[in-house]
Amino acid sequence: xxxxxxxxxxxxxxxxxxxxxxxxxxxxxxxxxxxxxxxxxxxxxxxxxxxxxxxxxxxxxxxxxxxxxxxxxxxxxxxxxxxxxxxxxxxxxxxxxxxxxxxxxxxxxxxxxxxxxxxxxxxxxxxxxxxxxxxxxxxxxxxxxxxxxxxxxxxxxxxxxxxxxxxxxxxxxxxxxxxxxxxxxxxxxxxxxxxxxxxxxxxxxxxxxxxxxxxxxxxxxxxxxxxxxxxxxxxxxxxxxxxxxxxxxxxxxxxxxxxxxxxxxxxxx
Amino acid sequence: xxxxxxxxxxxxxxxxxxxxxxxxxxxxxxxxxxxxxxxxxxxxxxxxxxxxxxxxxxxxxxxxxxxxxxxxxxxxxxxxxxxxxxxxxxxxxxxxxxxxxxxxxxxxxxxxxxxxxxxxxxxxxxxxxxxxxxxxxxxxxxxxxxxxxxxxxxxxxxxxxxxxxxxxxxxxxxxxxxxxxxxxxxxxxxxxxxxxxxxxxxxxxxxxxxxxxxxxxxxxxxxxxxxxxxxxxxxxxxxxxxxxxxxxxxxxxxxxxxxxxxxxxxxxx
Numbered sequence: 001x002x003x004x005x006x007x008x009x010x011x012x013x014x015x016x017x018x019x020x021x022x023x024x025x026x027x028x029x030x031x032x033x034x035x036x037x038x039x040x041x042x043x044x045x046x047x048x049x050x051x052x053x054x055x056x057x058x059x060x061x062x063x064x065x066x067x068x069x070x071x072x073x074x075x076x077x078x079x080x081x082x083x084x085x086x087x088x089x090x091x092x093x094x095x096x097x098x099x100x101x102x103x104x105x106x107x108x109x110x111x112x113x114x115x116x117x118x119x120x121x122x123x124x125x126x127x128x129x130x131x132x133x134x135x136x137x138x139x140x141x142x143x144x145x146x147x148x149x150x151x152x153x154x155x156x157x158x159x160x161x162x163x164x165x166x167x168x169x170x171x172x173x174x175x176x177x178x179x180x181x182x183x184x185x186x187x188x189x190x191x192x193x194x195x196x197x198x199x200x201x202x203x204x205x206x207x208x209x210x211x212x213x214x215x216x217x218x219x220x221x222x223x224x225x226x227x228x229x230x231x232x233x234x235x236x237x238x239x240x241x242x243x244x245x246x247x248x249x250x251x252x253x254x255x256x257x258x259x260x261x262x263x264x265x266x267x268x269x
Numbered sequence: 270x271x272x273x274x275x276x277x278x279x280x281x282x283x284x285x286x287x288x289x290x291x292x293x294x295x296x297x298x299x300x301x302x303x304x305x306x307x308x309x310x311x312x313x314x315x316x317x318x319x320x321x322x323x324x325x326x327x328x329x330x331x332x333x334x335x336x337x338x339x340x341x342x343x344x345x346x347x348x349x350x351x352x353x354x355x356x357x358x359x360x361x362x363x364x365x366x367x368x369x370x371x372x373x374x375x376x377x378x379x380x381x382x383x384x385x386x387x388x389x390x391x392x393x394x395x396x397x398x399x400x401x402x403x404x405x406x407x408x409x410x411x412x413x414x415x416x417x418x419x420x421x422x423x424x425x426x427x428x429x430x431x432x433x434x435x436x437x438x439x440x441x442x443x444x445x446x447x448x449x450x451x452x453x454x455x456x457x458x459x460x461x462x463x464x465x466x467x468x469x470x471x472x473x474x475x476x477x478x479x480x481x482x483x484x485x486x487x488x489x490x491x492x493x494x495x496x497x498x499x500x501x502x503x504x505x506x507x508x509x510x511x512x513x514x515x516x517x518x519x520x521x522x523x524x525x526x527x528x529x530x531x532x533x534x535x536x537x538x
Contacts, residue, residue, distance in 0.1 A: 034512075131518065134511055134514070135514065136509075137509040137510060137511040138505075138507050138508065138511040138514050139508055139509065140508025141509070163511070163512070163513075163515075164512070165509075168510035169509060169510075203529065236407075237528075239407065239408055239409025239528050240405075240407055240408065240409045240410070240437055240438060241406060241434070241437035241438075242403055242407040242433075242434050242437065243303075243433065244432075245403070245404065246432075248518070249400065249517070249518065249521045252514075252521065252522060253525050256505075256522050259506075263508065
């Protein structure tokens with residue numbers, strides 16, 4: 001059992017909290033049982049090491065330890081002090097994995113003939129980004145696209161707030177917004193800017209075709225140039241007196257509206 | 270201009286951050302321009318005092334200062350140090366109001382023949398509670414009901430996260446869950462537990478009738494007794510691999526589904 005919080009290996013894991021270190025090493029940390037369970041289940045080939053405290057090894061034996069060992073992964077027991085030194089979260093619940101960065105490309109995503117996508121441009125809040133990834137997963141979207149000007153989706157806070165969804169669908173990062181909109185159009189995917197200033201109400205948008213929701217910044221929305229490059233600008237109806245919905249709520253409502261139309265059969269499910 | 274952060278008046282405002290003081294005085298603080306603007310606009314009769322820094326007085330002159338004075342309210346200039354001492358937020362953006370607690374009752378709400386309600390039982394996270402109130406407002410719900418075991422909706426964090434929606438629709442607090450479910454049924458309002466274990470999928474629920482969404486705790490959901498007391502248990506479909514949606518997202522999707530059905534005309538808007 002690893003018990004020295006100042007060991008080189010502990011420092012190396014802890015350093016993954018920094019974006020520069022993640023970029024240099026091509027690895028990132030996943031903290032907490034939900035994320036670790038999902039990465040072991042859906043992306044075991046990317047997991048380098050799993051660290052568990054003795055207590056967590058018992059609690060998550062069936063959920064994490066057994067499946068991880070069955071997948072041929074290294075599961076290391078560490079003291080609670082070592083796990084705390086490795087983790088960003090105050091309460092990582094005794095489990096942490098070091099995972100290779102996946103690098104799906106926009107070409108990969110488009111080659112799979114996607115029906116439903118979401119593009120985050122300039123999204124800065126980790127919780128918002130993570131919640132949109134989770135909502136996109138729940139709505140059955142084919143992938144999440146993230147512009148280079150957005151928050152790093154491999155930061156501990158985003159990884160946590162995706163609740164494991166980061167390992168359920170491709171998340172393409174570092175994209176140029178304009179080039180991405182052009183590539184989507186060329187691939188026959190319509191682009192819908194989600195914006196309170198949109199002329200088209202969500203129930204009137206054509207959601208049966210393959211499309212990508214384009215989301216702007218939490219505070220200032222989408223710049224006019226981006227809205228103009230999109231095929232339509234769509235707004236979620238506000239029925240009460242609220243000025244707007246927050247970004248994650250608006251994205252989730254749009255994605256669920258799309259799923260509801262795309263997955264409806266003759267009985268209008 | 271009030272410049273002494275240790276003045277009695279400053280301490281009295283600052284003390285409103287404590288639930289016990291809010292309960293004793295029947296007042297609470299609203300921080301930041303969005304909340305203050307909305308309370309001045311929609312509930313000016315409940316505003317006791319508005320405090321602004323000189324900089325904020327200029328910036329929010331048309332939005333807050335002029336409407337507040339037109340409504341006969343006291344607008345006091347205070348130094349930035351005084352505002353910081355009064356406020357809970359790190360960046361209250363120069364504006365704070367002290368507001369009388371409203372006490373709408375469940376009877377008031379039911380007397381208005383509501384079509385769409387949401388009941389929060391055991392919701393503990395301030396951001397979740399605030400986001401649901403904002404989503405209920407946007408979806409045009411008639412009121413939000415909050416059980417006695419939930420977070421205090423007048424705490425600074427909840428007030429902030431409602432983004433002003435707290436003043437847009439009645440929010441009834443301190444309710445007993447079982448008694449509330451009984452009162453809703455007696456008033457002809459159907460009760461739908463939103464729960465991942467529900468047998469009815471959201472698109473199959475009868476949303477045309479008057480109904481109330483019943484939301485449980487963030488982590489453990491609704492107890493079986495509560496689910497059984499409801500007329501139906503409804504789940505939001507999960508199309509991808511996500512285990513669940515978070516509470517605020519699930520509530521917003523349910524409320525928007527209801528609004529979409531209740532507000533649809535012959536053209537299925």
